[in-house]
Amino acid sequence: MESPIKPSQSGKTRAERKHTPKASNKGLYQRAIKDAFVKLNPRIMLKNPVMFLVWVGTIITALLTFDPNLFGTVPGENQRLFNGLITIILFFTLLFANFAEAVAEGRGKAQADALRSTKSETTAKKVLPDNSTQEVSSTSLRKGDQIKVVAGDMIPADGEVIGGTASVDESAITGESAPVLKEPGSDMASSVTGGTRILSDELLIRVTSDPGKGFLDRMIALVEGAERSKTPNEIALTVLLAVLSQVFLIVVATLPAIANYVGTPVSVAILIALLVALIPTTIGGLLSAIGIAGMDRVAQFNVVATSGRAVEACGDVNTLILDKTGTITLGNRLAEEFLPVNSHSIEDIANVALAASVFDDTPEGKSIVRLAEKLGAKVNFDRSQAEAIEFSARTRMSGTNLDDGSQVRKGAVDAVKGFVRSRNGQLTPELDTAYERVSRLGGTPLAVCQDSEIYGIIYLKDVIKPGIKERFDQLRRMGVRTVMLTGDNRITASVIASEAGVDDFIAEATPEDKIAVIQQEQAKGKLVAMTGDGTNDAPALAQANVGVAMNSGTQAAKEAANMVDLDSDPTKLIDLVTIGKQLLITRGALTTFSLSNDIAKYFAIIPAIFASAGIGKLNIMGLASAQSAILSALIYNALIIPALIPLALKGVKFRPLTANQLLQRNILIYGLGGVIAPFIAIKLIDVLIAGVGLA
Structure with a gap:
């Protein structure tokens, strides 16, 4: 059974809930094309070892286009044309890889631009020590200041309500059109966000953030990608790809000696072509885009993550700590x-x-x-x-x-x-x-x-939320254990736990129990996720590997968590686990596909290199010529990157399977597909090249 990511309790679809408008595809792609050229800067390329090798290879083949004998005399005709074609193909390989990352970043920048248009300098009514008010710029407000807002005013800064009761329009932040009642003394209704508008009555607010450090400022920086850094899994995979590239570099470096021994000398351009074809350029070019797209999917769910590490951690979660009220039950007891x-x-x-x-x-x-x-x-x-x-x-x-x-x-x-x-x-x-x-x-x-x-x-x-038991079943099939925390007695807790289908429960729980159960799970090597909204939840949110605070909750809870849910829907934690796992699945699937591609490219280029030595019998693909084989493999190597961009951005379709089942599925679909697809594509490209007489 597949697990579609479901809408929140508001009943809105993901697109309807999205808090920022979608950028037009035309504008997005135009900016991405421009950024793709900007990213050719060697200091930027150096951050991606695989694509940096391609960048170096492009420079060398460009030089060989002007002087084919730069590294020694090379036999054969049309070497300049052949080297020039290799250079052009490698150049487009770089552009396609940069384009994939730029498109992913562009979607985040579009969200940031929309949010930035919401944020503007306003006039605030600051309360002075003698209880009089003074109009000041919102940029002059500091943490601890008290301000007064009345109907029609824009709330100038993040804060907590300490007086009054009023309706606030938070649609600019949450996408929800229904006004929210704000009043003091309630965890769920005392926190306000700068950039929202008061619709009725008046409020007295204590400012909780300095200029430039408010919730909206942090949100802009995060969705824009300005604070994005590589996650641990991303770093580990980058190191693995770098090591594989180094191994292929050593292998290719030994070929000239073997080729000379059998009387088939090979040019430097061909060696570079072979190296680029064999190193994992597909996943190397898409790796950053996959990570950025993961954060974008979280943002589309109206959740602000403090880092890509938090999103990735969702995919590795083993234990979910869930409050009963509002998460498993409807919450309106x-x-x-x-x-x-x-x-x-x-x-x-x-x-x-x-x-x-x-x-x-x-x-x-x-x-x-x-x-x-x-x-x-x-x-x-x-x-x-x-x-x-x-x-x-x-x-x-x-x-x-x-x-x-x-x-x-x-x-x-x-x-x-x-x-x-x-x-x-x-x-x-x-x-x-x-x-x-x-x-x-x-x-x-x-x-x-x-x-x-x-x-x-x-x-x-209280009433259990419809469909919650099925969702817990899906989590169980993925190896995620669910633990319900409740202040109710053991009899009530056991009845609710049985009906909801959670794996375990803790009754009559105190804030200390939350931290204790998180620490116990972490001591077993588990990664733990939990939700919270109150000040008493802050220590547990800080202790958890993934802490999701409700936007309607207190400032302390939001500061302790590494994710904030703008819709304040506690069940969204289950969706976040799904998104995190989808991110890891996508990365694993495309890595499997990329490495499997090498088999076909190996059978295309190696026989072509040693064709004159009688090893041409290995040309099982029946490619037209040595040059055609090399160009066909390189063209496929370049084109497969933009072909996979939609999959990298959208993600591999999620299914609630165990790690072993996912591995088997990846090997069957993306491993086997990665072997077969290049054979077909390279042969078709070879036919086209031979038809136009390029090689």
Whole structure:
């Protein structure tokens, strides 16, 4: 079963979600052609050992075109024409390789240009110490400054909302047209990005980045490729290709002695042609384009990667750490039902649940308030005299200290039990029965108490995302292990884990548990990926090999991660693993194809070189002449690079297979295809060359 990369929860396709417009093909190719010539600079060519050898060979054959006897007398006619044709073919080989890289870079530059047009210097209303405002240029803002923005204003810099509530248009960054509500005190709604526009009301914002270091600035630099450096796998493959080229160079260097011994001296131009035909020019010319295209595919998914290393690491991931809420389930846990215990009525638990949730601004808290009010509950205390107790990952409870001194709490059942015990309260089996009932439904049970008395259970209902189990099955076939983290109890966690099809789960997880499980997996030699959005996720995001922060999350989370998802869709981590693996598959497939090509080129050129010594019987391809054989092999060697550019940029079609299955597939399709295709193509080119009388 194939695994198409699926759209995010917004329902938009990848093209619709893309945050920057596509550059026209005409403009892209025109710039790529120009850049291909610029990249002929020897200092640039030196970065690619394989293509640098071709560059040197082109210079030498160009000199031999003017003086065929530069390195000694060469027998035969039309040597200038033959050497000139070799020079032209080698020159186009270089241009095609540079063109492939330039096209890949051009797509990133087009995105950067579109983003740069979004970013502009604006006037900001800076808040002074006396709470008055002063209009200043956005470029003068510094980290820690406070600014005020009102409806219609462009937000001048990255920041966190510390006052007010307003709708913000983030379409310039995320591509989503729906406005986003921003307010203080919420991990998911307090972070704002420079370049977005406020649509209603007003906000007080604390600036979190200096000029030139904002999110949009980093995004422009990354998609433009200005900060691209070779990844470890890319470096390793470059070294391998350089070593192979050196081996072929040594082999070719020994041929003149053998040729002279059998009475068939060969020219330097022919030796260069043989060397270029045998070294892995195909993958050498496409290697950079494959890596750049991988980052571009990530950018098309509205994800900003800090480096190509992060994209590549996605393909090597062995373990996925996933939060339950918002990733495996829809995330909108809402109060479904109150289950009273200890002879309390529905009205009793509704009143206490309302009191415990009146200051809770989370979606769950608001849903509890709505359900309680629907059942007739009312606030019967002075809110101005009450104290809000915020939820803590350590206490796993939240609530209110009322004006009469009593304390109401709601939270994890074990935590509330401990709270009641500390006040000498009594626990009954009825509570455990209600707790297990909700847990076995896959819901989240929250206990509610006032002082030492437990009133019952709140049933928070959540729904597993459709199709998530099939996606985990695909990951499993690729050898990727999935681990679900949740603050829920073990019964609820086991039900959700079973329905979702994850390999393992950790219940009642704390922020420390996230780091611990990542370190345990890494200690086994595994590469770990995880998502997060809150400040408490930052340490784990920094520890993971691939950390994906939500754009709607806190600044701390985004700074700790090495990827930021502009759509804030936690399930996109699964897509990123797919893209990373597709990058590695594409690189492996084209490397296999490139090396397999050598067999046909060997049978085309070697018999031609030694034809006069009676070894011409090896000319199994029936090529017209020695010169035709050499030119045909070189022309194929040059043309196959632009022919494979679309595949390098788009990527080999992804299939959820194991490493062994992928290796077998690569050998069968790209290995066997790499052997057969050149035989056919070289023969056809030879027929054309012989037909026009070039050789």
